[in-house]
Amino acid sequence: MSLTYRIKELADKKKVTFAEIERNTGISNGQIRRWDTSSPKIENIQKVADYFDVSTDYLLGRSEIPTITDxxxxxxxxxxxxxxxxxxxxxxxxxxxxxxxxxxxxxxxxxxxxxxxxxxxxxxx
Known part of the structure; x- marks a missing residue:
């Protein structure tokens, strides 16, 4: 599962668009869509993970568990x-x-x- 697909799933659940995520996290306009073909900055992945309150491993498809184990x-x-x-x-x-x-x-x-x-x-x- 790609990074942008995982973000899209989370966005759909929260009923927000990529543009709203980018505005709320301070990521440049249109960046998230480009992550299918280019590597995002680590700090931007972290911003999106924090926005959705999930782990970066979940966003990157390295884990199926959304939250960090407390x-x-x-x-x-x-x-x-x-x-x-x-x-x-x-x-x-x-x-x-x-x-x-x-x-x-x-x-x-x-x-x-x-x-x-x-x-x-x-x-x-």
Missing amino acids: VTQEENLSSQIMFRMNTDGLSENEVDELKDEVDRFLRFRRSEIERERELKQDDKA
Whole structure:
């Protein structure tokens, strides 16, 4: 999926035009359409990503997940899992080790899921 196609999808959802995006982000008039045939400046990609509140990886087609993973979300999930686990009888150090292990597992599984999505996308192309 091309960069401009991804931006077009986001623009359609937000009901804005490329011209409006360019005006609101300070990008030169007509630049986004030219990104199909020329390389955009990194700062312009970042401006568009910020405008839509998505990651640059999502815009560039490197990820199917629009938003940047918020570390605090993973920590909250980890804390919720820990809360539901019975940690009675464990020392504070052992609970911390267990929490770290849960965090590592969640990050690993997320990366595996993202890689599986990318493989599926490659198979469809």
